[in-house]
C-alpha cells in the first residue's frame with residue numbers, strides 16, 4: 001500500500017503493471033482503458049488522478065492514498081460555520097438549502113433499526129431542493145446528458161450534484177445518504193422527514209398526534225411543512241460529516257407553521273389522499289412554487305416521467321446551459 005502522496009510518471013502501456021508494482025496486490029481493479037478515481041477507492045487505495053498534459057506517452061498519475069481512518073475532530077460552532085458556508089456555496093446556487101444537525105438528535109427519536117451508526121455529536125447536513133432546483137440544475141442536467149440510465153433522472157441529477165460536492169470538499173470525510181436509498185430489507189437508510197424536523201428545516205406533522213386523521217383509515221404518512229415553501233420542496237438526503245463533531249451546535253426547532261389541529265389533520269389527509277393535486281403544498285402561504293413544467297413532471301408517475309424529457313429538451317434547447 002502506498003503511504004505517501006507522489007507524482008508518478010508512467011510510460012504509455014505500463015500503467016497497469018506499474019500501478020501493481022507501486023501499490024501491491026490490492027490494486028486489482030484498474031481498467032485497461034484507463035484509471036479512475038472509483039477504481040482506486042474500491043481497491044482501498046485512496047483517490048487517484050490521471051492527468052495527461054498533452055503527451056499521451058507520459059501520463060502523470062497522482063496517488064493520494066487513503067488516510068488511516070481519521071480520528072474525529074471536535075469543532076467549535078465558528079469552525080463548523082466555515083465548513084457549512086463552503087457546502088452552501090456549492091449547493092445554494094443549484095437550488096438547494098442545507099440545515100446542520102447532530103446524529104444524536106435524530107437517533108434520539110427514531111426506533112433502533114433506523115439509528116445511524118455514528119457518534120451522537122457527529123455533524124450531519126440535511127439537503128432539500130427548493131422549486132428553483134428544477135430550472136437551475138435539472139434542466140441543464142437533462143440537456144447535457146443522454147439519459148439512458150434506468151434510474152430516476154432527478155435522483156441521477158442529485159447524485160451528480162452531491163458527488164461534485166464531495167470532490168469540491170475532498171478535505172472533508174463524508175458519507176452521503178440519499179432519500180431514495182434503501183437497505184436490502186427495503187428499510188429507508190434515512191428517515192428524511194424526521195431528519196428535516198430535527199434539523200429545523202421543516203416541521204413534521206405526524207398522524208399519531210392527530211388521531212382523527214387516521215381513524216378507520218389505512219396507515220397514513222406524516223407530512224413536512226417548510227416555513228416559507230409549505231410543501232413545495234423535496235428532501236434530497238443527508239451528508240454525514242463522519243469525522244466532524246460539534247457538541248455545541250445550537251439546535252433550531254422547526255417552525256410549527258400549522259397552528260390548529262384541524263388544519264394539521266387536513267394537511268395530512270391532503271398529502272395522503274390528494275397529493276397529485278398539490279393542495280397539501282399550499283396549506284400555508286408560500287414564497288415560491290414549482291413551475292408548471294415542474295408540476296407536470298412531478299405529478300406524472302415516475303415510470304412515465306422519461307416520456308416528458310424530450311419535450312423539456314425541446315422547450316429549453318435554446319438555453320446555453322452549463323451544468
Ligand code: B12
Nearest residue numbers: 109110111179188191192194197223224234235271272275
Ligand atoms: C416509502 C415512501 C413512500 C411510500 C409510502 C409507503 C407507506 N405508506 O408507508 C410511497 C411510495 C407510497 C410514497 C408516496 C409518496 N411520497 Co413518499 N416517501 C417514502 C420514503 C422513501 C420513506 C418513508 C418511510 O418509509 N418512513 C418510515 C416510517 C416508519 O417513518 P415514520 O412513519 O415517519 O416513523 C418515524 C417517525 O415517527 C420517527 N419518530 C418517532 N418519534 C418521533 C418524534 C419526533 C419529534 C420526530 C420528528 C420523529 C419521530 O420515528 C419513526 C421511525 O422509527 C420517504 C423518503 C425517506 N427516505 O424518508 C418519502 C417521502 C416521505 N415521500 C414524499 C412524497 C412527496 C411522496 C409523494 C407525494 C409522492 C412523491 N414522491 O412525490 C407520495 C404521497 C404519499 C401518499 N399519498 O401515499 C416526501 C415527503 C415530503 C414532505 N413534505 O413531507 C418524502 C420525504 C420524499 C422526499 N424526497 O421528499 N412514499
